[in-house]
Amino acid sequence: MKVCIDIGHCPSAPGAKNRHHGITEYRFWKTFAPQVANYINGYGHETVIVNRETDGGGTGMTACVRACNEANADVIVALHGNAYNGKASGSETLYWHTSPRGRRLAQCIQEQIVRLLGLPDRGIKPITGTERGGAQLRGTVAPCVIVEPFFIDNTADYEHALDHADNLCRAIATGIANY
Numbered sequence: 001m002k003v004c005i006d007i008g009h010c011p012s013a014p015g016a017k018n019r020h021h022g023i024t025e026y027r028f029w030k031t032f033a034p035q036v037a038n039y040i041n042g043y044g045h046e047t048v049i050v051n052r053e054t055d056g057g058g059t060g061m062t063a064c065v066r067a068c069n070e071a072n073a074d075v076i077v078a079l080h081g082n083a084y085n086g087k088a089s090g091s092e093t094l095y096w097h098t099s100p101r102g103r104r105l106a107q108c109i110q111e112q113i114v115r116l117l118g119l120p121d122r123g124i125k126p127i128t129g130t131e132r133g134g135a136q137l138r139g140t141v142a143p144c145v146i147v148e149p150f151f152i153d154n155t156a157d158y159e160h161a162l163d164h165a166d167n168l169c170r171a172i173a174t175g176i177a178n179y
Contacts, residue, residue, distance in 0.1 A: 004068050006049075028162075061133075075105055084153065117161065118160075
C-alpha cells in the first residue's frame with residue numbers, strides 16, 4: 001500500500017500555534033512526519049510525504065488536494081494539531097462523511113492514537129461540508145483522514161504529545177497498517 005503523509009499547513013501558512021512554546025502545527029509535523037513514514041515503511045508500505053506549498057504550488061486547499069492527489073497513494077493521512085481555546089484536550093480524527101474507507105481508516109488510526117498517546121478520546125468525526133478540512137477530505141481521490149491527535153494551543157496537551165512523540169508516530173503508523 002502507498003501512503004501519502006500530508007504535513008498540515010505550510011511554511012507561509014503554518015496553522016495553529018502554541019504561544020508558550022512558539023511551535024506551529026507545520027513545524028511540529030515537519031519534524032515528526034519522517035518518523036511516521038519510517039514506522040509505516042517498517043510495516044512494508046511505501047510512503048510519500050507532501051506539503052501543499054512545495055508539492056502543490058500554493059498555500060490553500062486547492063494546492064493541498066493537488067499535492068495529495070499527485071502522490072497517487074492508496075490512502076492519505078493529513079497531520080494536524082487541533083486548536084480551540086487553550087484548554088480543550090484530546091484526540092480526534094476527521095473523515096469525509098460518505099467515505100466508508102475513510103471512516104475505517106479514521107477508526108483504525110484513532111484507536112491507536114488514544115491507546116498509545118493516552119489523551120481523551122474525542123472520537124472520529126464525519127465532515128459534511130467545507131469546515132475543518134472538508135475541501136481536502138472531499139477533493140482527494142484516495143480515502144483521506146485528518147489526524148488531530150492533540151490540541152497544540154493547550155500547553156499540557158502539546159507537552160504530552162512532545163514527550164510521547166515516538167508513541168504518537170508509532171500509533172499513526174500502526175493505525176494505517178491495521179487499515
